[in-house]
Amino acid sequence: MSRSENSVAAAEPPHQGCASAQTLTPAAPPAPLTGLALEPRPCATRPAASFRRRFYPGVTAAQWNDWRWQVRNRVTNLTGLARFLRLSPSEERAFSAHSGKLPMGITPYYLSLMDPENPEDPLRRTMVPTWYEAVVSPGESNDPLGEEHDMAAPGLVHRYPDRVLFLATGFCSAYCRYCTRSRMVGGNGHGMARSKSDMERAIAYIEATPSVRDVLISGGDPLTMADDRLEWLLDRLRRIPHVEMLRIGTKTPAVLPQRITKDLVRRLKKYHPLFMSLHFTHPAELTPETAKACARLADAGIPLGSQTVLLAGVNDSVPVMRKLMQGLLQMRVRPYYLYQCDPIAGSGHFRTPVSRGLEMIQGLRGHTTGYAVPTFVIDAPGGGGKVALYPEAxxxxxxxxxxxxxxxxxxxxxxxxxxxxxxxxx
Incomplete structure (x- = not known):
């Protein structure tokens, strides 16, 4: 594979596709959707192979399974989306303006997992913009966690004493509508990978700060970076004597499992101890393709942990959450965090009461193996860091x-x- 071929995802900016909260003013807030989480449809009812044959008849299996093809053919606008889904009025209305802060981007693979007729389909709700994003509730902001305040260098957040968050890119192959960092993936930045000079400044800060022993590489999604660029970053960080461990935060195994190639895993395993935090939302994501991707990572000795955001009408029922957590363990992914949805601007229709998260933990604890019970946390607004919450015992x-x-x-x-x-x- 040539260097130019390997750089497809890093070089291709996301397209603008949804309406911004500043330009839309609905007459009334949406009715709450809490408690509508749906049981996943069996994978066999809509396999990716039949989806490909129906909508991409000229595309070979080899092309479909090439992650670069998936990225190049993401659905990014209303016309493209309407080809696959029967859109609801709320979904259609979200595209009435084209200067949205958070773009839309969905890989064909991930789109194949959605119910084309049901706008309340869990995966569809997390990816397809709706008019509800225009409703900005009290307490919401574009940077609810105060990351910009804790920037020690371009793209480097230093909040906790011994670890830093390295935001290596603003690009994702698929954009979650509740994205905490939507400010990074829209606007003039177009979600591109950070420049090498910015990365060098961030690395220099880490080198000059001996207290930093743990670096979490996130974004955007760092696994959308070209192999060579990602390995360059891992190599530079691994050469710093006081950096003991590296972590990568990614949703790639769920939305773009084709990216977890043998070559990528061969490169990653050179930088142990290397951990991965994987973003999973719903049991419908646990497909054979995702299982294969996780198996490759686990077989390479990379410990896998899951991070799930609690979302109203998506996964806020105990049966759905239990099925997700138990399914992750089957894939050797240890449930790690269950997040209360951050108060990002326009996310009110996704957020549940905090009590619902405690109900999730209560419904898991003692009713399934302890390995399947994540820690429920609120990332405190304003930069307070993660605060764990537990049912009263x-x-x-x-x-x-x-x-x-x-x-x-x-x-x-x-x-x-x-x-x-x-x-x-x-």
């Missing part, structure tokens, strides 16, 4: 005993002589 004291509530709601006592623990300490 300590309910009081009785003499010298601590009173505990188990997964079934039953109360048990533990002899905790001299302990100071109480409900307020939870």
């Amino acid at each position: 300590v309910i009081g004291r009785q003499g010298g005993d601590l009173l505990l509530k188990n997964y079934a709601g039953e109360t048990y006592s533990y002899p905790d002589q001299g302990g100071e623990w109480g409900p307020a300490a939870c």
Whole structure:
């Protein structure tokens, strides 16, 4: 593969496709969709192969399975989308303006997993813009986590004492409508990979900061970068003596599993200890193609953890969440974080009450293996970092005993002589 061929994804900017919150003013906010999470349809009802034969009859299996073909043929506008889906009025209206802050981009593979008739299809809701994005609720902002405030160098967020977030690119092969970093992927930047000079400045900061032992490479999606560019970055970071571990945050195995090639994995495994945080949303993403991609990464010795955002009407029911978490374990992906949806501008129709997240954890804990129970966190607005939340388990004291509530709601006592623990300490 030539260098020019290998640079397709890094060089191709996303197209603008949805309306911005500043240009749209709906008459009333949408009705809440909480609790409508749907059970996934069996994969066999709409396999990618039959989708390809129907909509891409001239495309070979080899082309379809080439990640660069998938990126080049992303659906990015209303005309393209209407070819595959029967659009709802809310979806159509989202395209009435073409200067949207967050572009639309969906790989043909990921589109093949969506129900073409149902606008409430979970995967479709996460990728297809709707008019509801125009509703900006109180407390929402374009940078809710205050990352710009903690930028130590271009694209480098230093918030925690011993680790940094390296935003290597603003490009994704598919754009989640609740994206926390939508500010990076739209506008004049077009979501391109950072310049080499910017990366060098970020690397220089890490080299000059011995307290940094952990670097999380994210974006955008760093696995959309060309192999050579990604390996250059990994190599530079691995040469820094005090950097003990590298992590990559990506949604690629879910939306573009074809990207996890043997050559990519061969390169990645040279930089251990290397971890990956994979973004999964719904059990419908757990396809044979995704299982193959995760198997390649796991077989290369790369520990895989999942990060899931709790989304109203998408995955906010215990049966759906349990099926997702158990399915991930089958693919050797350890559930890591369940995130409360960040208050990004225009995301109110996705956010659930915090109590719903606690219900998810309560419905998992004790009802499935502990490995399948993620930590529920809120990334505190304004740069406070991740705050873990747990269902209340300590309910009081009785003499010298601590009173505990188990997964079934039953109360048990533990002899905790001299302990100071109480409900307020939870």
